[in-house]
Amino acid sequence: MTTLRMAAVAAPFDRDLEGDFARIEKLIGEAKAEGVRLLALPEAALGGYLANLDGGAEGPPALAADGPEIGRLAALAGDLVVTAGYCELADGRRYNSAVCVTGDGVLGHHRKVHQPLAENASYGAGRGFAAFDTPVGRLGMMICYDKAFPESARALALDGAEVVVCMSAWPGSRTNAAPDLAQDRWKRRFDLFDRARALENQIVWVSANQSGTFGDLRFVAGAKIVDPGGEVVADTGVAEGMAIAEFDVQAALATARRSMGHLADRRPDAYPVSVP
Template identity: 65%
Template sequence: MSRTTFAAAAAGFVRDVEEDFARIGRIVAEARAAGADLLALPEAAMGGYLSSLSGDSPDGPPQLDPDGPEVARLAALAGDMVVTAGFCERGDDASGGLPYNSAVAVTGDGVLGRHRKVHQPLDEHHSYAAGDRFTAFDTPVGRIGMMICYDKAFPEAARALAMDGARTVVCMSAWPASQTDRAPVLSEDRWARRFDLHDRARALENQIVWVSANQAGTFGDMQLVAAAKVVDPGGEILATTGPEAGLAVAAVDVDDAVDRARRHMGHLRDRRPASYAVADA
């Protein structure tokens, strides 16, 4: 049996990239001490997320080059671990100058994979251009896929990665609590419950390992729900930070867990695609 130790971070990040790297360095050290083979940092870990989702965020994140010094610095910190993290990727001609909400997976050897957030909640489209694909890629811990925050609300996104061979999916978020009628206890907030439900459902329906990182604390007008976790292919939570900052750490034999989950009730095998066709409006 070959077990992979996953660490999912719940932590807050800010506009100051130097301060963010100080935080990332501490989290990497903690994950390494826990024996992590893969560390998932949240969405916008390098430069912070939007301060508001109402379309009037006054201070956008710093735009970073996808092959720039910050990504190289993250790779150097990663060393022999796989580390995933979100950042604001500098816009290009195709995006009309808008940046992308992006994520990267690295080791000390360099970049393994990239993702641009496809689905945009509320008014996020005013701040970011959308990505257009979900693609799995090979890493030292097996074939994985990545997505960002609201992407996980769409079953097709995780299914596309599973069909592309991903046995582990890493979802990086800056998922807030409800803006209205917020529960007095963060873990009981309806948006916090939805965050957990999406994580468990996407793991179960695709019979994959799910690693969910999220921002924690407050940023701008948002309270982030934390709740970083590792979920097994049966939808069971193996480790979670709950509503607090920290690391959720769990060791999984990915191939064995996925193969056992799919042995009899194989959700990918038993699909009937011809029955699902619906014409888009």
């Protein structure tokens, strides 16, 4: 039996890149001390997220995918597999992106496809989803609002992803905000999406999120790990922290899919795509 110990982070990140790197270094140290091999940091962990979702907000520093900051993240990761979100600059455009690294370099990359509210005023959109191989298994990545669309996780699962990491800067509701974040309706949606995406694809789901406040946004935290049956096995609640769980991933997937295999039992001919 080969088990994988993994962790999802809920933590605050902002425009202070040096401060962000100091926090990341501390989190990586804590993860290593816990025997973690896969560590998921939130969306926009390098430079923070947008200050609001009304359009035109000043964004985080834009970094090159092959730039020194991503190299620095890889060096900090060492023998861990680490995922983190950042603002990518490519061909004169900014993208809300995520990267997966180890000390050997970049293993995978994703640009956020689905853009909520006015996020498209600040970022270009990604064009797809692809799984990739890592020392801890075949992974898929997505960012925040991507998980509201079943096709995102399904595309990764069909591409062989065994573990999907979703990195978010998911805020609480902007209207009728609940005084207690645990009762916030956007928090409930965040948690429902996490469980549904894991269950419908029978995969291990690792969900990291920002915590605290930034600009006009109050983030719901809720970092968690969900098993292939849709059960939450570790969760930070609405607080900053690290959710840690350990799986024999292959055995967990095989058990979940033994009787009813949601991927194997699909009938694509019954639901062809008819609208572009």
